[in-house]
Structures are given as structure tokens and as C-alpha cells.
Amino acid sequence: MTEHNTLAALNAPLAKAIEFIWHEAALLDNKDYAAWAQLWSEDGVYVIPIDPDTRDFASSLNYVYDDARMRALRIERLSAGHSPSAVDAARTLRTVSRFNLLESSGDVVEVTSAQLLFAYKRGVHTPMAAELTHRIRFGQGGPRLEQKVVRLINSTDSLSALGFLL
Structure with a gap:
């Protein structure tokens, strides 16, 4: 086995x-x-905190703190065409890189990464x-998101309305 193959085998959870x-x-x-919603576990939480250092999302002020019900409502708002931000939604392009494995135990993998997102509108x-x-659980039904935290580098600044998911 080559060194590259050995590293790939050792980092299989990270690669997945x-x-x-x-x-x-x-x-x-x-x-x-709709497909994005299917990536989530029923008790998964999508969070965009304001405080860049908080770990207690439930007790902190957040831009977004969505459980399954709130994700469904957000998706409906973005998809139904009733909201002005949904009718003329921004086009986005993401680059995600600089992956770092935080945890790999059993079927749970937790990874940090850097995201650059460019939105274009009008x-x-x-x-x-x-x-x-x-935080991803790899189980029988396929991988499911248990938690996604988006820590914006300018989270303490005033942000414009976001008509898209981060």
C-alpha cells in the first residue's frame, strides 16, 4: 500500500x-x-450564532437556531414564492475547504472547515x-446531520437579511 492509500484508509471517516x-x-x-432537508436527522440543529465563542447555543442569541420544525418553515419560506427574498433569491456559490477532524467515534464524525460563499443579487x-x-452520524439509513454550526467571521457586525441558507 502506498503512503497516499495508507493516509486515505486512516482518514476514511474524514473523507466520507x-x-x-x-x-x-x-x-x-x-x-x-427538499434534498437538503433529507440530509438531517430528526433532532438535528442548524445554528448561526452571533457570539463567535459560544458553545451553549440554546441559551445564546443566534441569527438561526433551527430544529426540524423551524428548518421546514425556513425551507417553505424560501421555496413558496410568497416572500420577496424568495422571489428574487440570491444566486450562491460556495467553496468549502481546510477540513479538520475533531471527532471520529463509532458512527459519529465531527469536522470543522472554512467556507467562502459568494452571493449575487441585482x-x-x-x-x-x-x-x-x-456533526454527522453515519448509520444504516445513510449519513445524517446532527448539527451544523456556521460561525460567520463578522457575526458581531450588523448583517443584511439573508435570503439563502448558509
């Missing part, structure tokens, strides 16, 4: 997580929110940078 994270980014860029490009943390 990276593939999952890239797939999620593509779904979001393509506005395939002739204006808006760049956004964030550190992502994905």
Missing part, C-alpha cells in the same frame, strides 16, 4: 465527511432545499466567510 459536506454545499447552491456580489462545524 468531506464528500457529504461538499454534497450539502452543492444542494444549497442549487437551491435543492448586480451586487456579497462575500461571506465562515467556519463550519458539521
Whole structure:
């Protein structure tokens, strides 16, 4: 076995997580929110905290703190065409890289990464940078997100309305 193959075998959980994270980014860029919703476990939580250092999301003020019900409502708002931000939603393009394996125990993998997102709407490009943390459970029914945390580098600044998912 070559050194590259050995590293790939040792990092198989990380490689599977990276593939999952890239797939999620593509779904979001393509506005395939129904498929994105299927990536989540029933008790999964999607969080965009304001405080860059918080670990207690439930007791902190967040831009987003979505359980399954709130994710479904957000997706409905983005997809139904009733919201002005959904009718003229920004086009997005994400690059996700700099992956770091935090945990790999049993069927759970936790990974941090860096995301650069560019949104384009009405002739204006808006760049956004964030550190992502994905907690993914690889089970019988396929991989499912248990938690996704998006830590925007400018989270303590005033942010414009976001008409897309991060």
C-alpha cells in the first residue's frame, strides 16, 4: 500500500465527511432545499450564532437556531414564492475547504472547515466567510446531520437579511 492509500484508509471517516459536506454545499447552491432537508436527522440543529465563542447555543442569541420544525418553515419560506427574498433569491456559490477532524467515534464524525460563499443579487456580489462545524452520524439509513454550526467571521457586525441558507 502506498503512503497516499495508507493516509486515505486512516482518514476514511474524514473523507466520507468531506464528500457529504461538499454534497450539502452543492444542494444549497442549487437551491435543492427538499434534498437538503433529507440530509438531517430528526433532532438535528442548524445554528448561526452571533457570539463567535459560544458553545451553549440554546441559551445564546443566534441569527438561526433551527430544529426540524423551524428548518421546514425556513425551507417553505424560501421555496413558496410568497416572500420577496424568495422571489428574487440570491444566486450562491460556495467553496468549502481546510477540513479538520475533531471527532471520529463509532458512527459519529465531527469536522470543522472554512467556507467562502459568494452571493449575487441585482448586480451586487456579497462575500461571506465562515467556519463550519458539521456533526454527522453515519448509520444504516445513510449519513445524517446532527448539527451544523456556521460561525460567520463578522457575526458581531450588523448583517443584511439573508435570503439563502448558509
